[in-house]
Amino acid sequence: MSVSLHLTRRAAAALLAPAVLVALAGCGGDGGDRGAAPPGTERAAQPPAPAAGAVDVLPGMPPVLDPKDLYSADRPGALSPVVKDFPSRVYVPNTGSRTVSVIDPQTYKVVETIDVGDQPQHVVPSWDLKTLWVNNNRGHTLTPIDPGTGKAGKAVPVHDPYNLYFTPDGKHAVVMASLDRQLVFRDPHTMKIKKTEPVSCYGVNHADFSIDGRYFIVSCEFSGELLKVDTLKMKVVAQRKLPLKGAMPQDVKISPDGSTFYIADMMAHGMWVLDGDTFAEPKLLSTGKGCHGLYVSRDSKEMYVSNRGEGTVSVFDFGRKKVAKKWRLPDGGSPDMGGVSADGKVLWLSGRYDSEVYAIDTRTGAQLARIKVGSGPHGLAVYPQPGRYSLGHTGVFR
Numbered sequence: 506m507s508v509s510l511h512l513t514r515r516a517a518a519a520l521l522a523p524a525v526l527v528a529l530a531g532c533g534g535d536g537g538d539r540g541a542a543p544p545g546t547e548r549a550a551q552p553p554a555p556a557a558g559a560v561d562v563l564p565g566m567p568p569v570l571d572p573k574d575l576y577s578a579d580r581p582g583a584l585s586p587v588v589k590d591f592p593s594r595v596y597v598p599n600t601g602s603r604t605v606s607v608i609d610p611q612t613y614k615v616v617e618t619i620d621v622g623d624q625p626q627h628v629v630p631s632w633d634l635k636t637l638w639v640n641n642n643r644g645h646t647l648t649p650i651d652p653g654t655g656k657a658g659k660a661v662p663v664h665d666p667y668n669l670y671f672t673p674d675g676k677h678a679v680v681m682a683s684l685d686r687q688l689v690f691r692d693p694h695t696m697k698i699k700k701t702e703p704v705s706c707y708g709v710n711h712a713d714f715s716i717d718g719r720y721f722i723v724s725c726e727f728s729g730e731l732l733k734v735d736t737l738k739m740k741v742v743a744q745r746k747l748p749l750k751g752a753m754p755q756d757v758k759i760s761p762d763g764s765t766f767y768i769a770d771m772m773a774h775g776m777w778v779l780d781g782d783t784f785a786e787p788k789l790l791s792t793g794k795g796c797h798g799l800y801v802s803r804d805s806k807e808m809y810v811s812n813r814g815e816g817t818v819s820v821f822d823f824g825r826k827k828v829a830k831k832w833r834l835p836d837g838g839s840p841d842m843g844g845v846s847a848d849g850k851v852l853w854l855s856g857r858y859d860s861e862v863y864a865i866d867t868r869t870g871a872q873l874a875r876i877k878v879g880s881g882p883h884g885l886a887v888y889p890q891p892g893r894y895s896l897g898h899t900g901v902f903r
Contacts, residue, residue, distance in 0.1 A: 559572070560572050560716055560717050561717060562673070562717045562718050562719075563672070563673055563674055563717060563718035563719050563736055563737060564674065564737075565674035565675070565676060566673040566674045566717075566718040567673070567893055567894060567903070569716060569717070572716065572762075572763065573761070573762055574761045574762070574805050575716060575759065575761055575762075575763055575805075575903055576761055576801050576805045576902075576903070577805070578891065578892050578893050578902070578903060579801070579803060579805075579890070579891045579892050579902050579903075580803060580804075580891055581803045581847065581848045581849045581891070582847055582848055582891065583891040583892075584847060584889055584890075584891055585634055585889075585891075585892065585893060587633065587634045587635060588634050588652070588888075588889035588890075589889070590653070591652045591653050591888065591889045592652075592653075592655070593609075593610055593611070593846075593847065593888075593889065594607050594608065594609065594610070594616075594652070594655065594888060595607070595608040595610055595853050595862065595885055595886070595887050595888075596608075596628040596637060596650065596885060596886045596888060597628075597855060597862055597878050597879070597882045597885040598621070598625035598626060598627060598628050598639055598640070598882065598883050598884060598885065599625065599860075599878055599879025599880055599881055599882050599883075600624045600625060600626060600642075600880070600881035600882075600883050601879065601880030601881035602879030602880045602881070603620065603621060603622065603623055603624075603625065603644075604618050604619060604620055604621060604625070604879050605618070605619040605621055605625060605628065605639055605650070606618055606862075606878040606879055606882070607619065607655060608862065608876060608878075610846065610851065610853075610864070610887075613864060613873070613874040613876055614876075615876065615877075615878060617655060618879070619648075619650065619655075619657050620657075621639045621641055621644075621648040621657065621660075622639070622641025622643075622644025622645075622646045622648060622660060623641055623642070623643040623644035624641060624642040624643040624644065625639045625640060625641050625642070625644075625648075625883070626640045626641075626642045626666075626667055626668065626883050626884055627639075627640045627667075627668050627669065627842070627883065627884030627886075627898065627899055628640075628650070628884060628885060628886035628888075628899065629668075629669040629670075629884075629886065629895075629897050629898060629899065629900075630652075630886060630888060630890075630895040630897070630900050630902075631671065631693065631895060632671035632672075632675040632678075632693055632894050632895055632896075632897075633675065633894065633895075634889070634892075634894065634895055635652075636649050636650070636651065636652070637649070637650040637651075637652050637886060637888060638650075638669055639657075640666040640667065640668060640669055640884075641660070641666065642665065642666060642667050642683075644660075645662060645663065645664045645665065645666070646660040646661060646662055646663060646666075647660065647661045647663045647666055647669070647696060648660045648661075649661070652888050652889065661695075661696045662696075663680060663691070663696050664682065664685060664689075665680070665682040665683060665684050665685040665687075666680050666681075666682070667680075667681050667682065667683035667684075667709075667710055668680075668681035668683075668710055668711060668712075668884075668897075668898060669681070669897050669898075670712050670721075670896055670897035670898060670901075671693060671894075671895060671896055671897045672690075672714075672718070672736050673714055673718035673736070673894075673896065673903070674718065674736075675693065675894065676693070677690045677691065677692070677693060677699060677739070678690070678691045678692070678693045678696060678897075679691075679712070679897070681709045681710055681711070681712070681723070682709070683708050683709055683710055686703060686704050686705070686706070686707065686709070687701050687702065687703055687704065687709075688701075688702040688704060688709060688723070688734065688739075688741070689701050689702075690702070690739045699739075700739045702734070702739055702740060702741060704725070704732060704741060705744070706725030706727075706728045706730040706732060706744065707725055707726075707727035707728040708725050708726040708727030708728065709723055709724070709725050709732070710723075710724055710725070710726050710755065711723070711724045711754075711755055711756045711757045711898065712724070712734075712757050712898075713757040713758050713759045713766060713896070713901065714736070714759070714896055715759065715763065715781055715782075716759070716762075716763025717763075718736055719735070719736055719737065720733055720734060720735055720736055720742070720781065721733075721734050721736060722734075722757055722766050722768070722779065722781050723757070724754035724755060724756075724757055724768055725754065726753050726754055726755060727753075728746075729746060729747045729749070729750075729751065729752030729753060729754065730744060730745060730746050730747065730754075731744070731745045731747065731754065731768065731777075731779070731784075731787075732744055733745075733781070733784050743784050745784060745786070747770070747773075747777060747787070748786055748787075749770075749772075749773050749789070751772050752770055752772055752773055753770055753771050753772040753773075754768045754769065754770050754777065755768070755769040755770065755771055755796070755797050755798070756768070756769040756797060756798045756799045756842070756898075757769075757799070758799035758800075758801065758808065758901075759781070760823055761801070761805040761823060764780070765778060765779065765780065765781075766778075766779040766780075766781045767779075767790075767799055767808070767821075768787070769792075769796045769797050769798065769799055769810065770789075770796055771795045771796055771797050771813060771814065773789055773796070774791060774792065774793060774794050774795065774796055774812075774814070775789050775790050775791040775792045775793075775796050776789070776790050776792055776796060776799070776810065776821075777789055777790075778790055790821075790827075790828075791828075792810045792812060792819040792821070792828055793810070793812030793814070793815050793817050793819050793831065794812055794813075794814035794815040795812050795813035795814025795815060795839075796810060796811075796812055796813075796819075797811050797812070797813040797840075797841055797842070798810070798811040798813075798840070798841060798842045798843060798854065800843065800844060800845055800852065801845075802845065802849060802867065803845060803848070803849030803891070804849070805823070806822070806823060806824065807820050807821060807822055807823065807829070808820075808821040808823065809821075809845070809852050809867070810828075811840040811841060811842070811843070811854050812840065813839050813840055813841050813857060814839075816833060816834045816837040816838045816839065816840065817831050817832060817833045817834065817840070818831070818832045818834075818840060818852065818854070818865060818870070819831050820832070820870075830870070832865065832870030832871075834863060834865075834872055835872055836875070838856045838859055838861065838863060838875075839856050839857045839858040839859050840854040840855075840856065840857075840863060841854060841855045841856065841857040841882070841883060841884075842854065842855055842883055842884040842885060842899055843855055843862075843885050843887065843899060844885070844886060844887035844890065844899050844900045845867065845887065845890070846887055846890075847887075847889060847890055847891060849867060850866065850867055850868065851864050851865065851866065851867060851873065852864075852865040852867050853865075853885060853887050854885075855878075855882035855883055855884070855885045856875075856882060857881065857882060857883060858881075860877060860878060860879065860880055860881070860882065861875055861876060861877050861878060861882070862874075862875070862876045862878055862882060862885065863875055863876075864876070884898070884899045885899060886899045886900050887899075887900065888900065890902055
């Protein structure tokens with residue numbers, strides 16, 4: 506039986522003046538020894554308060570620049586001053602090899618292999634954009650990588666870090682402790698536990714935040730459920746079973762206008778379309794076998810959907826609310842997680858079961874490269890990317 510607790514609808518939205526466009530580089534999730542924040546993670550000055558009529562956001566969250574487009578800060582080449590001098594790289598966690606393969610996107614070559622912990626699942630940009638965290642799920646650690654130098658730092662003990670997110674105000678890291686059945690809110694500097702929220706579903710793994718940042722939707726892959734979590738209270742406020750036996754929800758992504766959440770489901774072979782505010786029963790939209798990862802284009806008009814079970818990518822049109830086209834990898838494959846290049850021209854996806862990475866032209870769908878990496882490549886991160894701050898995963902920027 507589903508439970509649906511309604512959170513207050515978001516405030517009426519209006520466009521903010523261009524003067525609000527500011528670059529932010531505040532508090533985030535840089536790694537370090539317990540009890541001490543590592544160098545370079547000082548909190549920046551708070552952004553200006555939202556103008557009259559703007560979205561009423563979570564306290565401390567940067568203002569929404571354009572309520573009609575949450576991704577307006579993610580335009581091609583719009584790099585924050587924090588990341589503009591970082592070398593462009595693709596970081597690939599290899600779950601079976603205990604390594605991260607580092608690819609130069611200009612040459613399509615692996616230029617370095619970094620040893621990390623057991624079962625690295627995702628490479629996650631910190632809220633302040635300064636650090637990449639490698640989630641070593643079975644090694645129970647997070648390995649920080651400096652994206653300026655490409656060097657790994659001292660691993661931080663964190664139990665069961667399957668995936669990692671950051672609250673929109675930058676105050677907390679949120680560890681998706683899949684096997685522990687917990688959402689663990691931690692200090693984004695030291696990773697010390699601030700609050701542990703037990704969950705009754707199985708396999709918490711992916712999430713995305715509402716337009717105002719006041720709640721987020723979490724997928725539970727092993728029990729086919731969704732959670733709604735109050736960000737400020739750090740508490741699950743609603744839980745819903747998906748209306749399909751054997752459902753296995755994966756990636757979660759909110760629409761540019763903030764009205765709709767899309768949840769990939771690899772057993773339903775499509776995306777669940779959910780109104781996050783009402784948390785009413787979602788509808789299923791078919792995309793392809795093994796629907797898995799969701800990535801918004803740099804113009805916010807389309808979303809790339811990886812279909813791991815059939816070696817394809819569906820291109821979803823936000824305006825028409827339908828799949829407009831489908832690209833097929835010429836030699837098959839298992840496209841999984843990834844991200845879009847800073848200029849928006851290339852979609853990078855890991856080949857989960859084929860020890861390879863795919864580079865796909867976002868204008869034509871043509872495969873540009875197929876690169877051999879370690880065993881079980883999973884949540885790769887393209888870095889740097891445009892945006893003011895990161896909400897985590899393989900790079901969810903606003």
